[in-house]
Amino acid sequence: MCKRRYPLIKPLRCVPGRTRRNVTGLALMLVLVGSAVGDQPWESLHGEVSRGEVVPLDTILDWLEAHYIGDVLEVEVEREDGYVEYEIKLLGPQGQVVEFEFDGHNGQLMAIEGVRINDMRR
Numbered sequence: 780m781c782k783r784r785y786p787l788i789k790p791l792r793c794v795p796g797r798t799r800r801n802v803t804g805l806a807l808m809l810v811l812v813g814s815a816v817g818d819q820p821w822e823s824l825h826g827e828v829s830r831g832e833v834v835p836l837d838t839i840l841d842w843l844e845a846h847y848i849g850d851v852l853e854v855e856v857e858r859e860d861g862y863v864e865y866e867i868k869l870l871g872p873q874g875q876v877v878e879f880e881f882d883g884h885n886g887q888l889m890a891i892e893g894v895r896i897n898d899m900r901r
Contacts, residue, residue, distance in 0.1 A: 796817065809835065833883045833884060834865075843867065847899055849871045850870045865881040866879070871899040873898060876893060877892065877896055879891055
């Protein structure tokens with residue numbers, strides 16, 4: 780049994796090290812993109828990630844883990860007029876839910892919404 784980096788995200792299969800994270804992130808991305816992007820096929824977004832036009836979800840999750848304490852509750856991928864945005868909700872140590880919004884093209888944090896956000900900073 781392999782260790783899960785994100786406790787509430789169950790990997791579809793376990794393989795060692797960095798490869799496991801890539802497979803888990805890709806599997807999660809495929810599941811999310813299929814339902815969150817609407818009419819946009821997931822293959823298109825996957826291609827954009829492969830070409831480096833969109834930041835991989837794994838990169839965003841690594842950044843969150845390095846800067847904030849919390850468990851991932853929900854990940855959404857939004858697309859509007861070619862613009863990609865990641866919306867990630869974390870459950871903080873005091874039970875607070877905080878939503879982070881990232882620019883999918885450059886990985887920059889755009890907004891944070893919630894309460895007691897400073898209590899979640901590392």
